[in-house]
Amino acid sequence: MSKIITTLTIAGSDSSGGAGIQADLKTFEEYGTYGFSALTTIVTMDPDNGWHHNVYPVDAAIVAEQLKTIFAGGPVDAMKTGMLGSVDIVRVAEQAIKENLQTNVVIDPVMVCKGEDEVLNPDSAQAIRDLLLPLATVTTPNLFEAGVLSGLGKLTTLEDMKEAARLIHGLGARNVVVKGGKALGGDQAIDVFYDGSGFTVFEVAKIEPAHNHGAGCTFAAAITGGLASGLPVDKAVAKAKDFVSAAIRSGFALNQYVGPVFHGGYRLEK
Numbered sequence: 001m002s003k004i005i006t007t008l009t010i011a012g013s014d015s016s017g018g019a020g021i022q023a024d025l026k027t028f029e030e031y032g033t034y035g036f037s038a039l040t041t042i043v044t045m046d047p048d049n050g051w052h053h054n055v056y057p058v059d060a061a062i063v064a065e066q067l068k069t070i071f072a073g074g075p076v077d078a079m080k081t082g083m084l085g086s087v088d089i090v091r092v093a094e095q096a097i098k099e100n101l102q103t104n105v106v107i108d109p110v111m112v113c114k115g116e117d118e119v120l121n122p123d124s125a126q127a128i129r130d131l132l133l134p135l136a137t138v139t140t141p142n143l144f145e146a147g148v149l150s151g152l153g154k155l156t157t158l159e160d161m162k163e164a165a166r167l168i169h170g171l172g173a174r175n176v177v178v179k180g181g182k183a184l185g186g187d188q189a190i191d192v193f194y195d196g197s198g199f200t201v202f203e204v205a206k207i208e209p210a211h212n213h214g215a216g217c218t219f220a221a222a223i224t225g226g227l228a229s230g231l232p233v234d235k236a237v238a239k240a241k242d243f244v245s246a247a248i249r250s251g252f253a254l255n256q257y258v259g260p261v262f263h264g265g266y267r268l269e270k
Contacts, residue, residue, distance in 0.1 A: 005033040007228045011082030012041035018214030018260025024221040026263035031225030038066035041085035051257040057085030060092050067096040078104035078228035080220050090127040097135050104227040107136040108220035109145050134172030140220045146178045165194035175233050193237050202241045211251025211259030219244040
């Protein structure tokens with residue numbers, strides 16, 4: 001039997017199945033890897049209140065216990081973080097990465113729930129910026145998160161995205177992907193990859209209807225799966241772009257509020 005490739009997500013739970021650890025584990029499976037998970041937060045969405053999100057962090061000591069279980073056999077082939085929920089949980093993730101000499105680290109700096117426009121926990125956002133970005137092989141902020149991390153505020157153009165990527169790279173992340181997706185104007189879904197020396201712009205036509213709940217988590221998890229499988233960073237990002245685009249094309253309306261991506265879309269199109 002060939003070596004089992006291992007991946008890890010440290011993230012929150014999305015009971016709708018489109019985002020969070022559910023999206024990550026589905027994506028890891030599609031990449032042929034064995035996925036571990038450490039649950040940091042439980043997110044609920046209230047259909048009686050405009051699908052408002054409530055976020056319930058797990059105690060940091062419990063997160064640490066989960067990671068102790070996962071790392072008992074040593075580092076995994078690649079890992080990612082998603083919603084972390086508190087400064088203490090950010091510190092737990094930092095400690096686990098450092099103590100286990102973990103490489104291939106994807107930091108998805110989740111600061112808001114989909115449909116929300118305020119940072120859930122400003123202190124946690126600052127901790128991600130200071131403690132986790134310097135450990136990142138790749139970080140994958142969306143436009144909002146890139147604006148916060150870079151200090152530039154609202155990003156509206158491709159040049160804004162490039163400047164944000166430069167500034168975030170300066171915070172210690174070795175590679176940066178600023179996800180424009182459907183949020184940027186125009187008819188193209190644009191992401192910008194920066195490795196410290198040059199930019200690669202990924203563009204695909206926007207997909208309508210855009211059932212894209214979980215696209216950001218899925219994209220970061222796909223990069224993780226690619227790195228775990230031995231792809232160089234730029235190739236892992238390029239494949240992840242194709243993977244998440246296929247997942248959006250295969251997305252569906254779960255109910256009147258949520259239209260998740262379908263994580264098997266890339267496989268079904270092959």
